[in-house]
Each structure stands twice: as C-alpha cells, then as structure tokens.
Amino acid sequence: MTTHAISRLLFALLLSAGVAACGGNRDDAPQAAAAAHADDAAGHGDADGDAGHEDGPAATTIPAAIADASGIRVAAAGPGSIADEHEVQGLLTPVEGRVAQVTARFPGPVRTLHAGIGDRVRAGQPLAVIESNLSLTAYTVASPISGVVLRRAASVGAVAGEGAPLFEVADLSTLWVDLHIFGSDAGHITAGIPVTVTRMSDGVSTDTTLERILPGTATASQSTVARAVIANADGLWRPGAAVRARIVVDRADAAIVVPVVALQTDEEGRDVVYVREGERYAERAVTPGRRDAKQVEVVAGLRAGEQVVIAQSFLVKADIGKSSAGHEH
Known part of the structure; x- marks a missing residue:
C-alpha cells in the first residue's frame, strides 16, 4: 500500500472514531471508511495495479481493517441444498375446542361486569353478576377456561335471557x-x-x-x-389476521451454493460474485442454477472453498467501480 493509501486509511479510521465520539450514527462510520478507501482507489489505483487492467478480472484491494469496519464478510462456497418451496397465504384462527361461550344460567338483569374485550382471564374468574328473576338473588358468571375475552354481549342493566351468550373467551x-x-x-x-x-x-x-x-x-x-x-x-x-407462508415440499442437493445476497449484477448484466484472496477482491462471473429464498446454486464460475463476499457485497462492487473509473482517466 502506498504512503498516500496508508494516510487515507488512518484518516478513515480516525473519522470513524470521531463519529462515534460525537454521538453520531455508528453505522455511518464504516460507510465513511469504505468511501474514503474507494476515493483513494479511484484516484491512485491499487498498490498492485490490478483494478482496471483489461486482461484480468475487475478487482480491488481493501485493507482488512476497512473491510471489517465496513461489515464486509465472506464465507466459503460449498455444497448445500436448494428447497422446492411454495409461497402461499392463509388465515389465523383459534384452535377448535379452545373457545368457550359464557352464558347466563337464569334470566335477569346484569348488575356488574368484571371483564371487557381483550382482557386476559383465568379459569374460574368472575366475569359478571346477574340478579335472577326466579330467586331474586344474585349469582356470578365465571370463565370456564383461561384465555382472552374476544366478545362481550352483556351490558349493565340489560336483562340477560336464560342461555343468552354473555362472553366469548378463547385460549390463544x-x-x-x-x-x-x-x-x-x-x-x-x-x-x-x-x-x-x-x-x-x-x-x-x-x-x-x-x-x-x-x-x-x-x-x-x-x-x-x-x-x-x-x-x-x-x-x-391475532385470530383473523392474514399471514404468508413458505412451504418446503422437497430439498435437492447442490455441489456449490452461496447465499442469494452474494449475487450482484455487473455493468453487462451478468451475474457475479466477489471472491476474496487475502485483501484482494475480484469480480467473478457465475452461472446460477436453482434457487430458493435463501440460497442459490452456482453451476459454473466458482470452485468449492473459495471465499465469497456474503455481506455488503454492494460496497465491494462500488469500490471496484470507482477503481476502474479512476484508471480510465
């Protein structure tokens, strides 16, 4: 690395420390470090001069300290499995047998209510007091199960008929x-x-x-x-809410897989990944095969064991782009 590049690195790291000390957004510091390195690469090129050479792959050199601070992470490409998935939608409902209808045993006016919609109740907890028209004495209506009150049909002063629904309680x-x-x-x-x-x-x-x-x-x-x-x-x-789901019907083995997030597209529209060797990151055109929501099969362009960027690959792409642009001037 040239003296100027070392100075840029020190400046970027000092900038990171300054942002943290001033209470700024900590996520901005790694981005600033990566940007400082990219600007240096664009203006002065890599120490080994590989970026921008027409006879080699597009590449750049990112010092380990800057890569770590920027959140750039790599993992070895290797065997895995691709899921055969189906994306569907559905609806949440209470489990049958875990919903209780609370009713009045005898007709009479509702004198007191002890629970409302959304309240959590336990089995045996009083929910209402009703004055019986038959005996002229009050009796308590309790919850038969522990759960959440979904509905309340009773109101104070209203006359509840025998067997009339007062509450619906569900174990959710x-x-x-x-x-x-x-x-x-x-x-x-x-x-x-x-x-x-x-x-x-x-x-x-x-x-x-x-x-x-x-x-x-x-x-x-x-x-x-x-x-x-x-x-x-x-x-x-919550019951009644719509959900989406991913059903895994089958899985198929693949010789080489990488996370979907590792894939980028170059200026020519090709699928590429970024392979790290030491502090050098090279763009590699690949041929993707089957994929699922998390992984993609690579059928050509990559060997097992090669270190592929799996986080912040767009920063590596931007750094290579700036380095190449600098060499064109």
Missing part, C-alpha cells in the same frame, strides 16, 4: 394457520412437511409443520386448505 396460546393451496400445488403438499409462517404486520416468522390437509375445499376460493399449528407466546399472532 396456540393458533391454527389455515393455508390456501391452489391448483396442482395441492398434489405436492402433504402433512408433516415444514412451513415458515410470517406475520404481515411486522415480518416476524415462525417455523412449524403442516398438521393435516383438510378433506373439503374452501367454498369461496375453491382452494385446498392445509392446516398448521403455531405457538402464540407473545400474543401478537
């Missing part, structure tokens, strides 16, 4: 996920296969397995319904 500690499968996809999906369910509200996911394929067809959508069960410890999975 676990929920059903009813997933809708369309067309020929239904023939590939069976009970016992893994599924990842994702909340649309915040993107949180949970892994489970399909419990069963329901024998009937959903009337409105004419879809096959596949049912799974999920835990709801945080209470944020």
Whole structure:
C-alpha cells in the first residue's frame, strides 16, 4: 500500500472514531471508511495495479481493517441444498375446542361486569353478576377456561335471557394457520412437511409443520386448505389476521451454493460474485442454477472453498467501480 493509501486509511479510521465520539450514527462510520478507501482507489489505483487492467478480472484491494469496519464478510462456497418451496397465504384462527361461550344460567338483569374485550382471564374468574328473576338473588358468571375475552354481549342493566351468550373467551396460546393451496400445488403438499409462517404486520416468522390437509375445499376460493399449528407466546399472532407462508415440499442437493445476497449484477448484466484472496477482491462471473429464498446454486464460475463476499457485497462492487473509473482517466 502506498504512503498516500496508508494516510487515507488512518484518516478513515480516525473519522470513524470521531463519529462515534460525537454521538453520531455508528453505522455511518464504516460507510465513511469504505468511501474514503474507494476515493483513494479511484484516484491512485491499487498498490498492485490490478483494478482496471483489461486482461484480468475487475478487482480491488481493501485493507482488512476497512473491510471489517465496513461489515464486509465472506464465507466459503460449498455444497448445500436448494428447497422446492411454495409461497402461499392463509388465515389465523383459534384452535377448535379452545373457545368457550359464557352464558347466563337464569334470566335477569346484569348488575356488574368484571371483564371487557381483550382482557386476559383465568379459569374460574368472575366475569359478571346477574340478579335472577326466579330467586331474586344474585349469582356470578365465571370463565370456564383461561384465555382472552374476544366478545362481550352483556351490558349493565340489560336483562340477560336464560342461555343468552354473555362472553366469548378463547385460549390463544396456540393458533391454527389455515393455508390456501391452489391448483396442482395441492398434489405436492402433504402433512408433516415444514412451513415458515410470517406475520404481515411486522415480518416476524415462525417455523412449524403442516398438521393435516383438510378433506373439503374452501367454498369461496375453491382452494385446498392445509392446516398448521403455531405457538402464540407473545400474543401478537391475532385470530383473523392474514399471514404468508413458505412451504418446503422437497430439498435437492447442490455441489456449490452461496447465499442469494452474494449475487450482484455487473455493468453487462451478468451475474457475479466477489471472491476474496487475502485483501484482494475480484469480480467473478457465475452461472446460477436453482434457487430458493435463501440460497442459490452456482453451476459454473466458482470452485468449492473459495471465499465469497456474503455481506455488503454492494460496497465491494462500488469500490471496484470507482477503481476502474479512476484508471480510465
């Protein structure tokens, strides 16, 4: 590395320390360090002069300190598996048998209410007091199960008829996920296969397995319904909410896989990855094959064991671009 490059590195690291000391955004410091290195590469080239050579791959040299500070990470390319996945949508519903209807035993006016919609109650907890028209004495209506009050039909002063529903209480500690499968996809999906369910509200996911394929067809959508069960410890999975899910039907072995995030596109529209050798990062054109949501198979252009950038690859791409632009002047 030239004296000027060393100075740029020291400046970038000092800048990082200064940003942190001033209470600035810590994520900006690594970006500033990478930018300083890229500017140096554009104006002065790499120490070994590989970036911009027409007879070699596009490449750049990034000192380890700057790579670490910028969040650039690598991993060895190697064998893995590609999932055959189906993306579907579904609906959360309470588990059958875990919903209780709380009714009045005797007719009479409601004198007191002790719970409202959304309240968590325990089994045996009083929910209301009703004065019986038959005995003219008050009796207590209690929750038969522990759970959450979903509905309340009672109001103070109103007359509750015998057997009239007053509350609906549901145990929501676990929920059903009813997933809708369309067309020929239904023939590939069976009970016992893994599924990842994702909340649309915040993107949180949970892994489970399909419990069963329901024998009937959903009337409105004419879809096959596949049912799974999920835990709801945080209470944020809400009955009636729509979810999306990824069902893994099968997995196929592949000789070389890399994370999907490792792939970039060069100026010619080719799929490329960035391979690290020491502090040198070289652009490598690859031929992708099968892929799933997380990994992609590489059928040509990469050898097992080569160190591929799997985080902040766009920074390496930008650094190579600036280095090449500097050599063109």
